[in-house]
Amino acid sequence: MTVPMTLADTLTNEEKLADLDLDTLKQLVGLVEHDAATDPFPVNGWDAAVWAVGNATQTSHFFQSAFGMELVAYSGPETGNRDHVAFVLRSGGVRFVVKGGVNSSSPIARHHARHGDGIIDIALEVPDVDKCIEHARAQGATVLEEPHDISDEHGTVRIGAIAAYGETRHTLVDRSRYDGPYLPGYVARTSGFRKRDGAPKRVFQALDHIVGNVELGNMDEWVAFYNRVMGFTNMAEFIGDDIATDYSALMSKVVASGNHRVKFPLNEPAVGKRKSQIDEFLEFYEGPGAQHLALATNDILQCVDVLSAEGVEFLNTPDSYYEDPELRARIGEVRVPIEELQKRGILVDRDEDGYLLQIFTKPVGDRPTVFFEFIERHGSLGFGKGNFKALFEAIEREQERRGNF
Numbered sequence: 001m002t003v004p005m006t007l008a009d010t011l012t013n014e015e016k017l018a019d020l021d022l023d024t025l026k027q028l029v030g031l032v033e034h035d036a037a038t039d040p041f042p043v044n045g046w047d048a049a050v051w052a053v054g055n056a057t058q059t060s061h062f063f064q065s066a067f068g069m070e071l072v073a074y075s076g077p078e079t080g081n082r083d084h085v086a087f088v089l090r091s092g093g094v095r096f097v098v099k100g101g102v103n104s105s106s107p108i109a110r111h112h113a114r115h116g117d118g119i120i121d122i123a124l125e126v127p128d129v130d131k132c133i134e135h136a137r138a139q140g141a142t143v144l145e146e147p148h149d150i151s152d153e154h155g156t157v158r159i160g161a162i163a164a165y166g167e168t169r170h171t172l173v174d175r176s177r178y179d180g181p182y183l184p185g186y187v188a189r190t191s192g193f194r195k196r197d198g199a200p201k202r203v204f205q206a207l208d209h210i211v212g213n214v215e216l217g218n219m220d221e222w223v224a225f226y227n228r229v230m231g232f233t234n235m236a237e238f239i240g241d242d243i244a245t246d247y248s249a250l251m252s253k254v255v256a257s258g259n260h261r262v263k264f265p266l267n268e269p270a271v272g273k274r275k276s277q278i279d280e281f282l283e284f285y286e287g288p289g290a291q292h293l294a295l296a297t298n299d300i301l302q303c304v305d306v307l308s309a310e311g312v313e314f315l316n317t318p319d320s321y322y323e324d325p326e327l328r329a330r331i332g333e334v335r336v337p338i339e340e341l342q343k344r345g346i347l348v349d350r351d352e353d354g355y356l357l358q359i360f361t362k363p364v365g366d367r368p369t370v371f372f373e374f375i376e377r378h379g380s381l382g383f384g385k386g387n388f389k390a391l392f393e394a395i396e397r398e399q400e401r402r403g404n405f
């Protein structure tokens, strides 16, 4: 298969270092052709998901021990950072930066006090920071950081930042002139943590999508924001008000960068008989924020087995889901026996392009807010629309247990 230049050129350095080639990435996250030359806000891909947490030291350990990620860089008082500690973790093309304030006046500590553990920055790698910031400004975005260079002995990074929903931001990073471990101010760091014998090198390879929850009535405004400010397009699976169980409901629409490298589903609560899961998020996160991160894996069975053995908890899927003849007929043949999926509670959905396997963790912090999805795509570019009802019923069972339903 020949690799089209427009896509090949967008592989980030991190992805190349992680031995990700374009065909693999295409399969993992579902890419489409796109002409970057006409894009008002060209995006290469994800740069990092940056977290503010209550204890970065321990969260860093969790992502290593439970998620199989690798510690690669660090910033903190020892490197001259008097505000917070930050640990940079990698798995394939995925980069998490986990930050914790070292005193109460740190902006990280203040973010955490209000929102709990969560995503403060969905950073994107772009080829031209100035062009993006100028376009964003002209389209009415709030510029939080003007484009500027930061340098160290590894080179120069150009960055700028714009505001997104709630207190979330998008830092835009051009690291084409930089070969350090993360950003100036960070030093390379490894960890004494050793994986268990026989553990795979990594259990997920790429970031597929990050979902944002916004208040009732604001979803279309944020869809329009990403259309206008970042030139993102509405994806085919542009789902309206059809996501409801008997009790609670939400609305969701998906915007994506030109080649679908970066995908942002946006949810808002809808009125139902009981409290929407989005309302629960907004209440406990104390405002809009990133709800879940979907990590793409080429072996979801292994991924779930490894994470479960480390104590990561997933939402349960009832046996009735797998025994439903309608579902069996709809999904047809998938690469593994349904019984293997059932054992692990993995969901499956099929559309005209192919199918996907997916599973969701329970919230990973103390508040019922941020959680993860693991997704194995086989041609499908969707988000598991056919599973929403089963998934939401599982979430509602958890909400009920927390007394928030």
Ligand SMILES: [Fe+2]
Pocket: 209, 211, 292, 294, 373, 383
């Ligand atoms: Fe998702």
